Amino acid sequence: xxxxxxxxxxxxxxxxxxxxxxxxxxxxxxxxxxxxxxxxxxxxxxxxxxxxxxxxxxxxxxxxxxxxxxxxxxxxxxxxxxxxxxxxxxxxxxxxxxxxxxxxxxxxxxxxxxxxxxxxxxxxxxxxxxxxxxxxxxxxxxxxxxxxxxxxxxxxxxxxxxxxxxxxxxxxxxxxxxxxxxxxxxxxxxxxxxxxxxxxxxxxxxxxxxxxxxxxxxxxxxx
Amino acid sequence: xxxxxxxxxxxxxxxxxxxxxxxxxxxxxxxxxxxxxxxxxxxxxxxxxxxxxxxxxxxxxxxxxxxxxxxxxxxxxxxxxxxxxxxxxxxxxxxxxxxxxxxxxxxxxxxxx
Numbered sequence: 001x002x003x004x005x006x007x008x009x010x011x012x013x014x015x016x017x018x019x020x021x022x023x024x025x026x027x028x029x030x031x032x033x034x035x036x037x038x039x040x041x042x043x044x045x046x047x048x049x050x051x052x053x054x055x056x057x058x059x060x061x062x063x064x065x066x067x068x069x070x071x072x073x074x075x076x077x078x079x080x081x082x083x084x085x086x087x088x089x090x091x092x093x094x095x096x097x098x099x100x101x102x103x104x105x106x107x108x109x110x111x112x113x114x115x116x117x118x119x120x121x122x123x124x125x126x127x128x129x130x131x132x133x134x135x136x137x138x139x140x141x142x143x144x145x146x147x148x149x150x151x152x153x154x155x156x157x158x159x160x161x162x163x164x165x166x167x168x169x170x171x172x173x174x175x176x177x178x179x180x181x182x183x184x185x186x187x188x189x190x191x192x193x194x195x196x197x198x199x200x201x202x203x204x205x206x207x208x209x210x211x212x213x214x215x216x217x218x219x220x221x222x223x
Numbered sequence: 224x225x226x227x228x229x230x231x232x233x234x235x236x237x238x239x240x241x242x243x244x245x246x247x248x249x250x251x252x253x254x255x256x257x258x259x260x261x262x263x264x265x266x267x268x269x270x271x272x273x274x275x276x277x278x279x280x281x282x283x284x285x286x287x288x289x290x291x292x293x294x295x296x297x298x299x300x301x302x303x304x305x306x307x308x309x310x311x312x313x314x315x316x317x318x319x320x321x322x323x324x325x326x327x328x329x330x331x332x333x334x335x336x
Contacts, residue, residue, distance in 0.1 A: 004250075004335060004336070005335070005336050006333050006334070006335050006336075007240060007244055007246075007333060007334050007335075007336060008332070008333045009236070009237075009240055009330075009331040009332065009333055009334060010330060010331070010332060010333070011236060011330060011331050012328070012329060012330050013229055013232045013233055013236070013329045013330065013331060014232070014329060016232065016235070016236070017232070094227075095225075095227070095228050096225050096228065097225055097228060099228070127225065127261060128225035128228070131225055131261065132225075132228075157261060189311060189319060
């Protein structure tokens with residue numbers, strides 16, 4: 001009988017991705033490009049929020065958008081038509097998230113020398129994208145009012161990794177049992193350093209605050 | 224739901240280790256999976272079966288999963304407690320100033336060849 005041999009590995013499955021992500025961040029820093037990873041559940045209003053925000057900032061910063069979806073290019077087409085901002089569509093080939101290598105491959109299609117800010121719209125999902133560092137400078141997520149103020153309790157990792165939480169669809173708050181203060185407490189319990197901005201992509205409320213946050217971040221990244 | 228992606232990472236790592244050790248077939252991969260890692264062991268092993276059998280190196284290779292119990296440390300009273308049972312709030316002093324000590328591992332422990 002063949003001899004059985006055990007080879008010890010003791011290595012995190014995410015270690016390679018974290019290294020790739022760190023390398024990508026350094027490269028982006030040297031090129032003066034700020035990458036924001038925007039996550040959320042499907043239907044929270046990521047694309048509508050982006051359209052509003054892009055129209056607010058496109059004259060102030062050179063911005064591009066990468067759309068990541070399992071299939072279709074509806075979001076990329078919509079953003080391009082509504083804002084004129086350079087937009088590319090990534091397909092994850094059935095995967096529920098983007099990792100640093102996929103993000104890098106996507107960035108290869110963006111002319112980075114003409115760009116200061118890239119917004120990555122990740123796959124709509126509150127679980128998997130939180131596990132994988134994309135190489136972005138910051139993680140942001142959108143939680144919309146109809147989803148409920150308890151989501152930070154149910155999807156702890158997503159809220160732990162996000163530096164910015166946008167609470168969207170505040171215009172429909174009167175119709176839902178959504179307690180904004182309780183929601184903020186739930187978010188801060190997961191991440192005491194999180195910045196929280198209530199917005200309504202429909203009415204435009206809070207979009208200027210998000211735009212200011214973004215422009216300030218890009219400015220500080222360049223320094 | 225991200226188990227398949229994780230399986231692809233594991234295959235990449237195992238292939239590399241096998242190559243370094245001049246191994247042509249792996250019979251078992253041993254994983255350490257934390258209780259609160261968000262990885263579901265039976266989905267991981269299902270995805271593993273599907274993907275591993277497509278590789279000569281890993282045909283028929285079993286995946287063994289060790290579950291690592293989750294433990295949280297409380298900065299309020301310096302005690303430790305079971306994360307799954309009590310969550311973020313310390314059962315001894317009610318502090319929320321707590322952090323996960325272990326239980327979010329997604330690690331390849333070893334391979335048996």
